[in-house]
Amino acid sequence: MIRNDLHEIKSLGPRFTWCNNKNGGARILEKLDRCLINTNALDCIHIALVKHLSCVASDHCPILLEVFKNLEHAKSTIRYEEVWASYYGESALVKSVWKRKCKGDPATILNLKFKRTLKALFYWSKEKYKGLNSLRDKLKDEILEIQLEESEGELSVERLQILRFKINELNVTLARINT
Template sequence: MGQRFTWCNNKAGRARILEKLDRCLINTTALDYIHLALVKDLSRVASDHCPILLEVFKPVEHTKNIIRYEEVWASYYGATALVKNVWMRNCKGDLTYILNLKFKRTLKTLFYWSKAKYQDLNALRDKLKNEVLEIQLDKSEGEIFFEKLQILR
């Protein structure tokens, strides 16, 4: 893309030579990463050559998110009821398809459930940290009540 001619010998009249030079060199490592390239000829300003710009575009790769079972899910009481609930849903098809679908649904449900659960746990952790900080500030300022000391412990 760009200029029709990219090089000029800077002479006038019939001695003037215009050529299209559109070569761009890259190594093999760069070739592995390039999926789409565009060569642009920029404007000639103070030289007899037009600068050549190589624009490299790498398309966004969509990676499929894989959900894997986490052992910590088994330690939560609510996870068992959640699995039972998902497992009891009716499915149609042959036995292998039904089994695969139930595993898929269960993993997906557990994943989103645990994500919400961890958000709740993080909020609870932040709340408890603030309570502990307040009690520690009260303790540093003077005497502290027995109830607050128990909470701190």
């Protein structure tokens, strides 16, 4: 590392990045995954931080390198999500928004109706998914908390079962969000 001018970046999160997923005395925790940056990169970045994320789908914690980001905001576009059609209430929302009166030539009216409808669907779906997203965030925090607890010392069998249950619940919630 020294010969190649590589430096490990300070990290936050669980101290260990790998686990063999065994119980009791057979359980092994190690820090295997690291982020290394050379001096030239450090000079360009100035601010760099590595986050050890929760171990959910693997025996390794994903690591996330965060560097100073510019605060440029691009104008976002709203696109129709096919999953909206599978929810009860979506078609009633579209009908009510579409019936609103508009003025102008036919092309302008059509564009305005599309814009209003997509915007209404966007905010409607945002409310619908807010519950799932908050559950996802809560589960991620709870998993991270248990994994941090584990990095400080051995977990009891009950806490290990709770960790596995929370990981499973997170995977189910993520599947629902992705649908």
